[in-house]
Amino acid sequence: MTDLVEEITLRLDKPPDCPRCEGESLLLARFPHSWRNASGEVVPGIREAVLCRGCDRGERPADDLIALFAVDELLDHNNVDTFGELAAAWVESVRHRSADESMLADEEERWRRGDL
Numbered sequence: 001m002t003d004l005v006e007e008i009t010l011r012l013d014k015p016p017d018c019p020r021c022e023g024e025s026l027l028l029a030r031f032p033h034s035w036r037n038a039s040g041e042v043v044p045g046i047r048e049a050v051l052c053r054g055c056d057r058g059e060r061p062a063d064d065l066i067a068l069f070a071v072d073e074l075l076d077h078n079n080v081d082t083f084g085e086l087a088a089a090w091v092e093s094v095r096h097r098s099a100d101e102s103m104l105a106d107e108e109e110r111w112r113r114g115d116l
Helices: 060-071 080-095 101-113
Strands: 009-011 025-036 042-052
Touching (some): 025 080
């Protein structure tokens, strides 16, 4: 039996701005993501998520990681294990997020009207 290793990339140095509020983000995570197409075949891909102080507040895994950044501004040997555990919990939580269909429909309508 072979265990598959899942590669998750975390970017702390100059992550992109939050796409939701356009504010500064704390962290970018890239992780494998797949879905089934109309034929039922699995389509592998990569998904990205950013950690934002404003937009992610109120979600437990995000709050814990944001608190670590507030207390420990730098990642070093003293807090790397804690960071790893908190980052893994946060990635697992964002992995299960799905798109807000009503927000997407609203954004599409604004785009069609030329408001975006």
